[in-house]
Amino acid sequence: MAGQVQQKSMSGGQANESGKYGPVPKRCVVTGGLGFVGQRLVETLVERGAEQVVSFDIVPPAANVWQHKAIKYVTADLCDYDAVLKAVEGADCVWHNAAAVGPFLPKHFYKNVNVIGTRNVLEACKQQGVRKLVFSATPSSRFTCTDDVDGKTEAEMPDIPQECYVAEYSATKAEGELLLRKACKEDEILFVAVAPHTVYGPRDNLFLPNLLEAAGVGKLRIFGSGTSRVGYTHVDNYCHGLVIAEKQLYQGSPHLGKFYVCTDGPTHPHAEGYSVFWEELDQAVTGMGFDSLYSKTALPYFLLRIIAFICDVISTMTGKKLKLGWFTLRMLTMHRWFRITAAQNDLGYQPVVSYKDGWPDTIEWFRNKWLPTFDPKTASGTTGGIAQQTVDKVKIQEQKMQK
Numbered sequence: 001m002a003g004q005v006q007q008k009s010m011s012g013g014q015a016n017e018s019g020k021y022g023p024v025p026k027r028c029v030v031t032g033g034l035g036f037v038g039q040r041l042v043e044t045l046v047e048r049g050a051e052q053v054v055s056f057d058i059v060p061p062a063a064n065v066w067q068h069k070a071i072k073y074v075t076a077d078l079c080d081y082d083a084v085l086k087a088v089e090g091a092d093c094v095w096h097n098a099a100a101v102g103p104f105l106p107k108h109f110y111k112n113v114n115v116i117g118t119r120n121v122l123e124a125c126k127q128q129g130v131r132k133l134v135f136s137a138t139p140s141s142r143f144t145c146t147d148d149v150d151g152k153t154e155a156e157m158p159d160i161p162q163e164c165y166v167a168e169y170s171a172t173k174a175e176g177e178l179l180l181r182k183a184c185k186e187d188e189i190l191f192v193a194v195a196p197h198t199v200y201g202p203r204d205n206l207f208l209p210n211l212l213e214a215a216g217v218g219k220l221r222i223f224g225s226g227t228s229r230v231g232y233t234h235v236d237n238y239c240h241g242l243v244i245a246e247k248q249l250y251q252g253s254p255h256l257g258k259f260y261v262c263t264d265g266p267t268h269p270h271a272e273g274y275s276v277f278w279e280e281l282d283q284a285v286t287g288m289g290f291d292s293l294y295s296k297t298a299l300p301y302f303l304l305r306i307i308a309f310i311c312d313v314i315s316t317m318t319g320k321k322l323k324l325g326w327f328t329l330r331m332l333t334m335h336r337w338f339r340i341t342a343a344q345n346d347l348g349y350q351p352v353v354s355y356k357d358g359w360p361d362t363i364e365w366f367r368n369k370w371l372p373t374f375d376p377k378t379a380s381g382t383t384g385g386i387a388q389q390t391v392d393k394v395k396i397q398e399q400k401m402q403k
């Protein structure tokens with residue numbers, strides 16, 4: 001399981017897990033291979049016996065990434081077609097996982113990375129004769145601007161394109177997925193889309209750090225009634241889903257072009273496939289030694305609507321990213337959980353890490369690795385700027401993309 005080791009993979013670098021889960025392609029490419037999911041995906045492929053994994057990312061590898069003879073780190077921008085073309089040469093399968101993720105990035109990132117970048121990967125695969133592509137998708141591309149997702153299967157969710165998207169991120173991820181779907185329909189590539197929901201685990205740089213920072217400075221409150229139901233995905237489970245999806249990529253496969261959601265499924269506290277968001281978050285908050293969210297007054301929804309509106313206006317006028325906007329409010333108050341029926345039936349997906357193990361392990365990892373770096377003097381609150389960790393990451397991407 002994703003864990004503690006730095007120079008080795010997060011699982012400690014088991015030599016070959018292919019016996020347990022079946023073989024993987026020999027030559028693999030992972031775009032976004034240094035991100036939260038991508039890094040673990042690269043490790044998983046190596047652990048399952050891949051001979052070469054190209055990790056393609058715009059940020060350079062940190063000093064503590066896993067150095068393994070099978071892993072080749074390529075630092076380049078997806079918008080640089082020649083670099084992408086070179087990276088996918090000779091690949092048996094490409095996992096296109098890089099994206100401009102979350103609500104906090106400059107607007108132009110989303111189109112550049114999620115649409116133009118995806119088109120580059122597609123065209124490069126076609127030019128190099130790479131047939132197989134697994135796409136990291138997002139369920140938020142299927143969220144409507146009004147309805148909750150309270151236990152829908154993949155087939156029951158609205159299809160893309162949609163009239164209204166909850167965020168630029170979701171709109172551009174949908175656009176990228178549609179490009180791939182069209183190419184698959186025209187038999188230019190073999191492709192499936194696999195989405196997680198609220199990925200958690202060691203090395204998460206977005207979800208928990210932003211919320212824990214606000215909690216750590218005493219500024220996080222439960223939003224509204226605090227009863228929203230959310231499906232979670234341990235990073236190992238998502239990587240497992242992405243890896244096994246490749247087995248469905250063959251000529252005539254009935255699953256080509258489809259969209260799957262992989263979560264912790266029946267291992268959630270509510271076996272239908274969800275957790276109560278604020279109850280679980282409170283475990284992480286108190287796990288850091290911060291005051292319980294239940295010891296504070298919850299923020300009423302109508303007040304949050306007003307604050308979110310003001311924050312969005314300030315963000316638009318100043319360009320400064322604030323944590324609380326309409327998107328964040330919607331995500332923290334709506335029901336967002338799925339029945340992973342298609343993933344189970346078509347991919348044979350089952351979580352490899354149960355929520356009851358994965359969540360406490362993650363809290364422990366944050367206590368050991370994140371908490372010592374937390375500084376209340378520089379941390380941001382609920383409506384304030386985004387976590388320093390997220391800011392740092394955006395800065396690197398911004399510098400590289402400008403070159």
Ligand SMILES: NC(=O)c1ccc[n+]([C@@H]2O[C@H](COP(=O)([O-])OP(=O)(O)OC[C@H]3O[C@@H](n4cnc5c(N)ncnc54)[C@H](O)[C@@H]3O)[C@@H](O)[C@H]2O)c1
Nearest residue numbers: 032034035036037057058077078097098099136138198199
């Ligand atoms: N984390 C989640 O909860 C979540 C939920 C739904 C879907 N996803 C999907 O999973 C995938 C991975 O997400 P993540 O959480 O690991 O995000 P992440 O931000 O940690 O990783 C994305 C990686 O892509 C790289 N990247 C961005 N722009 C690039 C460019 N122009 N060229 C090359 N590399 C570039 C980044 O440097 C980063 O390392 C994404 O496709 C995302 O849409 C994630």
